[in-house]
Amino acid sequence: MxxxxxxxxxxxxxxxxxxxxxxxxxxxxxxxxxxxxxxxxxxxxxxxxxxxxxxxxxxxxxxxxxxxxxxxxxxxxxxxxxxxxxxxxxxxxxxxxxxxxxxxxxxxxxxxxxxxxxxxxxxxxxxxxxxxxxxxxxxxxxxxxxxxxxxxxxxxxxxxxxxxxxxxxxxxxxxxxxxxxxxxxxxxxxxxxxxxxxxxxxxxxxxxxxxxxxxxxxxxxxxxxxxxxxxxxxxxxxxxPAEAVAAGVVDDGSLMAMYGSSGYFIRVGSTPITDPSLWAAPFVLEGTYVLAAGTATTGTATRWVADALGITDERDEVTFARLLELAEGSPAGARGVLVLPHFAGERTPFQDPHSRGAIVGLGLEHTPADIARAVLEGIGHATAEAVGTYARCGVPVSRVVAIGGATKNPVVMSTVSTLTGLTQDVAATPGASHGDAFLAALGTGAVELADGRRWWSVDRSVPPDPASAERLRADHRAFVDLYRALAPWNRERDMSTRGDGA
Incomplete structure (x- = not known):
């Protein structure tokens, strides 16, 4: 069958x-x-x-x-x-x-x-x-x-x-x-x-x-x-939710980190927990619930910087390989360049549709490699800030399973693991469509939930990097300060631009 x-x-x-x-x-x-x-x-x-x-x-x-x-x-x-x-x-x-x-x-x-x-x-x-x-x-x-x-x-x-x-x-x-x-x-x-x-x-x-x-x-x-x-x-x-199932994130306390065009994070539980900083919803099976978080740009930000730097190829894998090679020519911290990747507003934890992207700290000494690195680390900062909301709300996370295109990007992944202090297991799965197939098999009675263990596997794990921790944590404090400093101006600019009919 x-x-x-x-x-x-x-x-x-x-x-x-x-x-x-x-x-x-x-x-x-x-x-x-x-x-x-x-x-x-x-x-x-x-x-x-x-x-x-x-x-x-x-x-x-x-x-x-x-x-x-x-x-x-x-x-x-x-x-x-x-x-x-x-x-x-x-x-x-x-x-x-x-x-x-x-x-x-x-x-x-x-x-x-x-x-x-x-x-x-x-x-x-x-x-x-x-x-x-x-x-x-x-x-x-x-x-x-x-x-x-x-x-x-x-x-x-x-x-x-x-x-x-x-x-x-x-x-x-x-x-x-x-x-x-x-x-x-x-x-x-x-x-x-x-x-x-x-x-x-x-x-x-x-x-x-x-x-x-x-x-x-x-x-x-x-x-x-x-x-x-x-x-x-x-x-x-x-x-x-289909990605979470594909990654085997079905147990109480486990968290799926989905690195797609945007970032999305699902923490599964057996009881409904609500907090204004996170999104509460039912999960795929009756009696299960999620607390979710999300960022507005992940893959879209990498695509944007590749286009801006003129390294885009019609083949995505070539584009992102070029971007990673360029970014790895700059050290952790991007030599002082910091990016706020809010190119489409931001979701967790700021819930601010008016926020916009910013690149700060640029000097004549900086190169395209620094900009590429800063954008990728900026995605990591945004992701870590969203994932960190669970701890700030007192909601325990027992395991993180990562899925999506950016799991292939060591700069993004290492930045997130280092800033959150959480090791990420990268799921070996074709993605949400695989979860859809499992859910169809479950819904038609062909398999039981426990059979999913035959469907799920881990490709590798990404632990925190102690060598870059001090630099990235200092940058993260500046990242949050940058958002707060720009937020009032962005809101005023955005509202005046949109007008009443937007």
Missing amino acids: TFLGVDVGTFESKGVLVDAEGTVLAQSRRRHQISTPRPGHVEQDPELDWWADVVVIARELMAHPAARDLRGVGLSAIGPCVVATDEELTPLRPAILYGVDTRAARQIDALVGALGEQEIQRRCGNALTSQSAGPKIAWLRDEEPDVWSRARWFMTSQSWLVAKLTGEVVIDHATAGYFHPLYDLQAARWDVTGCEDVVTADRLPRLGWTTDLAGTVHARAAAETGIPEGTPVIVGTTDA
């Missing part, structure tokens, strides 16, 4: 065909882009960027002989996004992406004013931030009322993809938990009290757990994708 897992990421979609032992039989991937039509606006076309990827990847993997014994499909995608569709599931506008899209600052303020911070924290276990989907629905109401009024459904990325496959409009609790202030964390249900002018519950997908069966592939989707009609499809989840 085999299982299909497909993950739609910010810049790339990946798919795997896996057997019941976790062996990858075939892989496929396809790239796409984001759109930034205005400052703070980050969007993608669901049909052209998401569904087109799923169709191509599915067709390639269904051509494998083992696909004849396909027993289930699992999907994950970036989120929480906001996808407004009509009754026929046709998107009415480009999808509004997750926390990197910061357009709804005014709506966040309005909802906090209407509901109160205490009520939002009580209901959702979270403060409202750019990661919250509710204010983005409110933005549509305020700024694109025609789209808002025509919308039959407000869903997210993987829920729309599942609906395209099955016709069923359903969302997992793990993602719904980020539709604050519309979801009650303790009751595990929609609660739009006080937000009825933003959205009513009947315009939101029905709720399910990630491994529940959403439905089966219908005839039209089968014709497009090559997935046999009638194949079971689970509810699915966003990419980060």
Whole structure:
């Protein structure tokens, strides 16, 4: 028996065909882009960027002989996004992406004013931030009322993809938990009290757990994708929980550090813990919960500096090899150059959509190597500041498992381990799509959770580096001071630039 897992990421979609032992039989991937039509606006076309990827990847993997014994499909995608569709599931506008899209600052303020911070924290276990989907629905109401009024459904990325496959409009609790202030964390249900002018519950997908069966592939989707009609499809989840499952982060106290286009961190627990500094949500299985954190830029910052330094190649592996080689020509601390990598605002712990990037300490003596090193260390500083929030909130972390593209970057990884004092185990896994396949196998009853130990393995470990600790810790104090010094100016500049209609 085999299982299909497909993950739609910010810049790339990946798919795997896996057997019941976790062996990858075939892989496929396809790239796409984001759109930034205005400052703070980050969007993608669901049909052209998401569904087109799923169709191509599915067709390639269904051509494998083992696909004849396909027993289930699992999907994950970036989120929480906001996808407004009509009754026929046709998107009415480009999808509004997750926390990197910061357009709804005014709506966040309005909802906090209407509901109160205490009520939002009580209901959702979270403060409202750019990661919250509710204010983005409110933005549509305020700024694109025609789209808002025509919308039959407000869903997210993987829920729309599942609906395209099955016709069923359903969302997992793990993602719904980020539709604050519309979801009650303790009751595990929609609660739009006080937000009825933003959205009513009947315009939101029905709720399910990630491994529940959403439905089966219908005839039209089968014709497009090559997935046999009638194949079971689970509810699915966003990419980060799927990555956590792929990395084997399912035990109480374990933390997944996902180094993707942005940074995302999930600490798994068996009881719901809430803290205003972190995001609380259900996990993929009933009775499990997460405390999450995130940074706004990781891979996007490395891509930016590679472009800025003119070392980009059409092959990503060449681009990032060049960047690393350049950065390693500068010592730890980048000879005094410090970078605040807030190119799209920042999430944990600052929750500041107005923050922007900065490069300080430059002198005529500095070289491109120093700038490259400073950007990579800046990513490490931002990551360490986010991960350090758990300790500051008194939440223990028993183990860190790292996953994603930047795990191949020793500068970023060593900086994070050194600043946090935590050894990171780098997972040997194809990523979220592998987690999707496991969740599909789990949801269809082909495996049990304990069988995951056959699916999960560690490639290597990255311990703290005592030799660079003193330098990096001093720089980290300056990093936090730099943010605090620039924050008022950035907020004033950003608000005056956006105006009321942003």
